[in-house]
Amino acid sequence: MESELLKKIAAKEHKVAVIGLGYVGLPLAVHLAEAGIDVIGVDIDKQRIEQLKGGHSYILDVPSASYRAVQSRITPTSSYDAVREADVINICVPTPLAKTKDPDISFIIAACQQLKSRLKRGQLVILESTTYPGTTDEIVLPLLAESGLQVGKDYFLAFSPERVDPGNKKFNIKNTPKVVGGITPNCTRVATAFFKSFIDKPVPVSSTRVAEMVKLLENTFRMVNIGLVNELSIMCNLLGVDTWETIDAAATKPFGFLPFYPGPGLGGHCIPVDPYYLSWKLKTLDYIPQFIELAGKINFNMPHHIVERITTGLNSLEKSIKNAKILLLGVSYKENIDDTRESPALDIIELLKQRGAQVSYHDPYVSALEVGSEKLSSCQLTDNLIESCDCVVITTKHDGIDYNNLVDKAKLIIDTRDATRGINSPKVFRL
Numbered sequence: 266m267e268s269e270l271l272k273k274i275a276a277k278e279h280k281v282a283v284i285g286l287g288y289v290g291l292p293l294a295v296h297l298a299e300a301g302i303d304v305i306g307v308d309i310d311k312q313r314i315e316q317l318k319g320g321h322s323y324i325l326d327v328p329s330a331s332y333r334a335v336q337s338r339i340t341p342t343s344s345y346d347a348v349r350e351a352d353v354i355n356i357c358v359p360t361p362l363a364k365t366k367d368p369d370i371s372f373i374i375a376a377c378q379q380l381k382s383r384l385k386r387g388q389l390v391i392l393e394s395t396t397y398p399g400t401t402d403e404i405v406l407p408l409l410a411e412s413g414l415q416v417g418k419d420y421f422l423a424f425s426p427e428r429v430d431p432g433n434k435k436f437n438i439k440n441t442p443k444v445v446g447g448i449t450p451n452c453t454r455v456a457t458a459f460f461k462s463f464i465d466k467p468v469p470v471s472s473t474r475v476a477e478m479v480k481l482l483e484n485t486f487r488m489v490n491i492g493l494v495n496e497l498s499i500m501c502n503l504l505g506v507d508t509w510e511t512i513d514a515a516a517t518k519p520f521g522f523l524p525f526y527p528g529p530g531l532g533g534h535c536i537p538v539d540p541y542y543l544s545w546k547l548k549t550l551d552y553i554p555q556f557i558e559l560a561g562k563i564n565f566n567m568p569h570h571i572v573e574r575i576t577t578g579l580n581s582l583e584k585s586i587k588n589a590k591i592l593l594l595g596v597s598y599k600e601n602i603d604d605t606r607e608s609p610a611l612d613i614i615e616l617l618k619q620r621g622a623q624v625s626y627h628d629p630y631v632s633a634l635e636v637g638s639e640k641l642s643s644c645q646l647t648d649n650l651i652e653s654c655d656c657v658v659i660t661t662k663h664d665g666i667d668y669n670n671l672v673d674k675a676k677l678i679i680d681t682r683d684a685t686r687g688i689n690s691p692k693v694f695r696l
């Protein structure tokens with residue numbers, strides 16, 4: 266089985282199924298097709314499948330033109346039956362948190378339920394969804410075993426975390442090393458060979474658990490360091506010290522320091538979510554991971570801190586937050602993308618509304634937004650709008666905004682992203 270699959274991969278005759286065509290799955294499918302590999306794309310969202318059939322991409326990182334250029338190699342479908350034709354099956358379904366911050370792996374389970382009756386000898390299954398250590402061997406493996414096939418003998422199973430960074434122009438699927446760990450050594454071998462067929466540097470590790478843990482280390486590292494600089498910004502503010510100048514000067518140290526920057530809180534599908542997968546798993550073993558809990562507390566308090574800074578800023582203009590006209594600039598969780606999942610801007614809007622403020626927003630990437638039960642749409646960023654607001658809050662630093670003009674026209678700016686760097690004005694309050 267192993268040598269047959271390796272031969273197919275070496276000859277680039279392998280067909281790949283990608284399950285879940287979102288921020289991770291669709292770029293992966295397109296990248297595979299660009300490498301000359303035929304892809305079956307499976308998604309339960311029929312609307313997305315129709316869009317793809319019509320040659321339209323709904324993911325910002327995949328322009329429709331790029332999708333259309335390789336469309337002949339990609340078969341989008343909402344039927345799992347097509348996976349029978351695949352040699353390799355990549356699972357890229359969501360792994361959100363429940364309200365209680367417990368992992369919700371129901372999408373992985375649902376995908377495996379569909380796969381188990383269709384699994385064939387010689388296939389390689391790779392889980393790419395971020396999850397806690399043990400998911401592949403404790404959850405996926407027993408489900409696939411119901412097929413009657415034996416792992417490492419009849420089929421192969423591996424975990425390989427996805428490192429895609431939406432909006433990153435320098436690092437893409439091809440030039441970002443890919444960690445991969447199989448259930449058995451031959452699972453790791455075939456999965457590594459598969460990634461070698463279209464990625465510069467696969468990084469094999471000894472087990473699925475190590476591969477799962479790698480992703481959680483990477484994102485916990487970021488979450489904890491962001492928590493540290495967010496607290497630094499609070500301390501700097503109390504001390505009357507410039508946060509950004511401090512970080513920039515520290516970053517001149519050529520060793521032993523890595524700069525992180527503060528912001529209005531954590532956003533996206535990864536950093537605010539993934540560490541809690543690890544935390545949850547450890548709690549089942551009677552261990553409470555303290556760094557994650559503490560960083561979480563600081564980071565999730567940042568929207569409250571920003572609202573406090575807005576209140577203080579308005580006070581200096583003898584204005585109350587109630588009925589104040591407040592404009593948020595940028596509502597996606599980071600610059601130059603359209604993803605608003607877990608964006609701290611949503612929390613800030615909600616907190617401001619609770620205090621009776623009149624909130625509007627401008628975001629060139631997000632035309633409409635739902636906050637609680639309310640629907641908002643992006644306003645045009647005109648001088649009139651800026652001048653009519655009591656306060657502008659820069660929550661995301663998108664390119665293409667004239668920050669000089671903004672400072673010129675606004676009455677008060679709370680800049681959470683250092684977007685107004687170099688512009689000295691008593692109207693600007695920075696984190």
Ligand SMILES: NC(=O)c1ccc[n+]([C@@H]2O[C@H](COP(=O)([O-])OP(=O)(O)OC[C@H]3O[C@@H](n4cnc5c(N)ncnc54)[C@H](O)[C@@H]3O)[C@@H](O)[C@H]2O)c1
Nearest residue numbers: 285286287288289308309310357358360375376394395427
């Ligand atoms: N977005 C990122 O930047 C990023 C980066 C690294 C890792 N990840 C991880 O990758 C995984 C996928 O994330 P995403 O951002 O692509 O999610 P997404 O929500 O953008 O896309 C997931 C897709 O899966 C589909 N889906 C859901 N259940 C399905 C099922 N049972 N069968 C087939 N399709 C199904 C959905 O319709 C959706 O199109 C998550 O585990 C996430 O943590 C995401």
